[in-house]
Amino acid sequence: MSDYAISDDSFVPLKIVIAGGFGVGKTTMVGAVSEIPPLTTEETLTAASVDHDSLDGVPEKDATTVAMDFGRITLTAHHLMLLLFGTPGQKRFWFMWDHLASGAIGAVVLADTRRLADCFAAVEYFERRGLPFVVGVNEFDDAYHYTPEEVKAALHLRSDTPVMCCDARATSSARSLLIRLVEHAHARSVAARAGAPAEPEPATGAASASESAQPVPTSPPRSPA
Numbered sequence: 001m002s003d004y005a006i007s008d009d010s011f012v013p014l015k016i017v018i019a020g021g022f023g024v025g026k027t028t029m030v031g032a033v034s035e036i037p038p039l040t041t042e043e044t045l046t047a048a049s050v051d052h053d054s055l056d057g058v059p060e061k062d063a064t065t066v067a068m069d070f071g072r073i074t075l076t077a078h079h080l081m082l083l084l085f086g087t088p089g090q091k092r093f094w095f096m097w098d099h100l101a102s103g104a105i106g107a108v109v110l111a112d113t114r115r116l117a118d119c120f121a122a123v124e125y126f127e128r129r130g131l132p133f134v135v136g137v138n139e140f141d142d143a144y145h146y147t148p149e150e151v152k153a154a155l156h157l158r159s160d161t162p163v164m165c166c167d168a169r170a171t172s173s174a175r176s177l178l179i180r181l182v183e184h185a186h187a188r189s190v191a192a193r194a195g196a197p198a199e200p201e202p203a204t205g206a207a208s209a210s211e212s213a214q215p216v217p218t219s220p221p222r223s224p225a
Contacts, residue, residue, distance in 0.1 A: 011074060011081040015103050016181060018069070018086040019125070020110035021118025025068050025138045025168035026086040029110065033174040034071025034084065067177055068100055073178065087122075097125060106185040108131040108177055110168065114143045118155060123155055132185040134162040136177045160184075 004059040018026045031038045048053035057142045069086030085100045101107070107126050111119040119135070138152050146154075157163065162184050 011079050013081045013083055014105050014182065015083045015085065016178065017101050017104045017107040017131075018084055018110065019097070019107055019122040020087075021112065021115060021122070024115075025111040026031045026110055026119065029108075029136075029138075029174045029177075030069040030071040030084050030086045031167035032169055032171050033073050033178065035074060036072050039068075041072040044096065068096060073175065075179070075182075078182075080182065082182070084178075101126075101129065101131065104131060104136070106181045108181055109133050109135045111135055111145065111151065111155075112140060113137060113146055113151070114140065116151070119155070123157070127158075131179070132188045134181045134184055136166040136168070137162055138168045139165055150194050186196065 020026055027038075028041055031040070048168055068088065070083070071084040071086075073082045073084065074080070075082065077215055085104070087097055087100055090174065107122075109122045109126065123133075123135070135155065135157065137148065139147070141147055145165070146167060152161065152163045155163075162180050164177055164180060166177050
């Protein structure tokens with residue numbers, strides 16, 4: 001039987017989008033957590049992409065997703081089957097986002113504190129669609145580590161938007177991030193059905209924040225002289 005076959009109809013399939021900027025770890029996360037061989041659409045970066053794909057902060061990157069990544073994870077205890085769709089990170093492939101987000105219950109937005117501004121587009125996209133999302137701060141080895149509260153403030157997120165530190169390479173870490181998203185999406189759905197008042201939007205949305213707010217610094221603050 002194929003690895004991609006669904007063996008138990010009692011599991012509820014839920015579509016989840018994995019988004020974020022170029023080189024933030026979307027393909028890595030899908031591959032780390034998927035229980036089946038992940039489907040990827042990576043192509044080798046060549047000189048032709050120099051004017052389109054900035055390698056600032058990720059000089060070692062040599063391939064890029066041009067359509068999507070796909071993986072699957074089954075949460076047996078919850079009788080859920082999560083279908084994971086990773087988005088391409090470059091602006092020239094953003095036309096794929098609407099197709100990938102259609103029918104999704106929520107999204108994971110991966111962030112890199114070395115290039116925090118790169119995730120503003122994804123944050124703004126899901127806020128405008130009203131799609132629940134969580135922010136996963138992918139803690140790269142050479143990046144300074146910030147608390148979830150510091151990242152939330154820098155991104156001007158709604159107060160109820162979860163932010164978690166994670167390692168996209170680690171199955172357990174990626175799995176915890178996905179479970180948190182399912183919990184968040186469920187809570188939002190229950191509140192909507194109960195007619196609970198919506199959480200107020202931040203004073204400055206992600207769109208203007210990308211222009212006016214300063215990303216978290218990439219090194220620890222200096223002590224006063």
